[in-house]
Structure formats: C-alpha cells, structure tokens
Amino acid sequence: MRKISTPFLALILFVSGALAQNNNVVSAIKYHDEFKKFKDVESLRKAQARIDTAAKHPDTDNKAKTWYHRGEIYYTLFSYNWELEKQKARKDDQAKMTELEKKREAAKTEEEKNKVVAEIQALIKKHEEEAFQDVSLDELEASLESYKKCIEYDTKDDFSADAKKKITIFSTFFASKAVALYNGKRLEDAVAGFEKADEISRKYLGRIDTGSIDNAALTAGRAKMFDKAAELYNKLIAMNYKAEENLAYLMEIYRVSENQAKFVETVQIGRKKFPGNYNFIIEELNLYIT
Numbered sequence: 001m002r003k004i005s006t007p008f009l010a011l012i013l014f015v016s017g018a019l020a021q022n023n024n025v026v027s028a029i030k031y032h033d034e035f036k037k038f039k040d041v042e043s044l045r046k047a048q049a050r051i052d053t054a055a056k057h058p059d060t061d062n063k064a065k066t067w068y069h070r071g072e073i074y075y076t077l078f079s080y081n082w083e084l085e086k087q088k089a090r091k092d093d094q095a096k097m098t099e100l101e102k103k104r105e106a107a108k109t110e111e112e113k114n115k116v117v118a119e120i121q122a123l124i125k126k127h128e129e130e131a132f133q134d135v136s137l138d139e140l141e142a143s144l145e146s147y148k149k150c151i152e153y154d155t156k157d158d159f160s161a162d163a164k165k166k167i168t169i170f171s172t173f174f175a176s177k178a179v180a181l182y183n184g185k186r187l188e189d190a191v192a193g194f195e196k197a198d199e200i201s202r203k204y205l206g207r208i209d210t211g212s213i214d215n216a217a218l219t220a221g222r223a224k225m226f227d228k229a230a231e232l233y234n235k236l237i238a239m240n241y242k243a244e245e246n247l248a249y250l251m252e253i254y255r256v257s258e259n260q261a262k263f264v265e266t267v268q269i270g271r272k273k274f275p276g277n278y279n280f281i282i283e284e285l286n287l288y289i290t
Helices: 006-038 041-056 064-092 094-106 110-134 138-153 160-183 187-205 210-222 226-238 243-256 260-273 278-289
Strands: none
Touching (some): 006 064, 041 064, 064 094, 064 138, 064 160, 094 110, 110 160, 138 187, 160 187, 187 210, 210 226, 210 243, 226 243, 243 260, 243 278, 260 278
C-alpha cells in the first residue's frame, strides 16, 4: 500500500478543515432559514452556535459572508427576545384587548369603529414600549459589530450595501430604548441608555449623537443625578451645542444642587459669553443683592 507523503497529508487536513468551517457557515444559514420558516427556537440556537464557531476560526473569521450572516442571525435573536417581552406585556392586558376587539366588532358607525381602533393601537404601542424597556440590546450590538466586520472584509462589495443600511437603521434602536425607559419613569436607566446611544452612533455611524447627550443631560437633571447632569452639559457646551441654552441649564443644575461656587462661576461665564441673555443678567443682579 502506497504511503501518503507528509506534505500531501497536511494539505488534505488543511482543505478538510477549511471545508468544515465553510460548512459551519452553510449550516448556520440553513438553521436560520428553518427558524424563519418554522419558528423553532432550537434551530435558531443551532444557527448561533454554528456561526459563532465559524467567526472564531482562522479559515472563516476573515470572510464577509461569515460576518454578514452572523449579523443576520444575531438580529433575529434580538427580534425573538423582543417578541417574548411583548408577549409578556400583552398577557397583562389580554382581557382589555379582548374587550376592545368585541367593541370594534359591535361598532355601528365608522366613527365608533375608528375610536376603538385608536384605543387598540395605543394599547399595542404601550406593549411594544414596555417590552423595549426590558429587552436586552446585547444581541443587537453583536449584530452591529458583525455587520461592521462584514464591511471591513467585503472586498467585492457583495454584502456592504445591505450591511451599511442595517447599521444605520439598527443603531437608532438604542436611542429608542432610552426614550422608552424615560417614558417608563426609569430615569437612571434612561440616562445610561442615551449615553449608550451616543456611544453606538460614534462607533458605527462615525458621528456624535448630540441629541442623545442632550436628552441624557436633561434626564439626569430630572433624576437628581446632578454630577452626571453637570458632566453632560459641560460636554455639550464644549462642543458648542446649544451653548447658551445649555449653559443656562448648567447654571440651574448648580443652583438646585447647592454648588454655590460653580453656580457663581457659571453666571459669570454666561454674562461674558452671552451679555444679552436675560437669565444671566437677573442671576448676576441677584448675586449683587444677596
């Protein structure tokens, strides 16, 4: 029997190893498609396991296809978890929703029907917002990171256009979650959420999300997180973002937190930078009076 030479054996092992990893990508896509068709969560878990294996292996960790499908699978994981949270929220209002459905069927005029439909839509929106407060965005962030890597490795532009579009859309979910937390009166969580939205925007969109920083500062003030509010307002002022308005908010933060030294300093800065601003004029007069 002829012996196989060592270099040839090594080549066989190399090729079969590479094929095994490519098969992991193919299997991940197959399991993902099965989940989308049959909603079998076990298929989704298998898709996740296979794509993670491929993403860690040197034969497939530099392939755009690997990272694109990892992005797709992890977005599906996020969507699945969000749906579970929505089901929990709907469960609490099941009786109310059943009653509204009956009222819609019994409506005698178009006006009555539209009124009930508006109530149903408001209830659905409430469920979605409550669910968004509780769902983790870890899988969504993993999806964004995967799409980013896909673009990095996609020398033939097979996936980049779609990956870029999804990064743009999915990045907005972080600010939406922060808004949901704010509406749910979970102010400290909302502050962290708005800061995370800015972090995501910088990392994946290449731009500062000044709106989210502004919302974080406002929310921190309402949550009486005065040090955090001052930090965020100072950051916005340094970027010259609504500097006059935010300097006035910063002055108020120092007032309510009884930081007299910083309050006086901010009044003086305001009078110098914005001499016509009524708020700073009044506060300077009050300082002279007292």
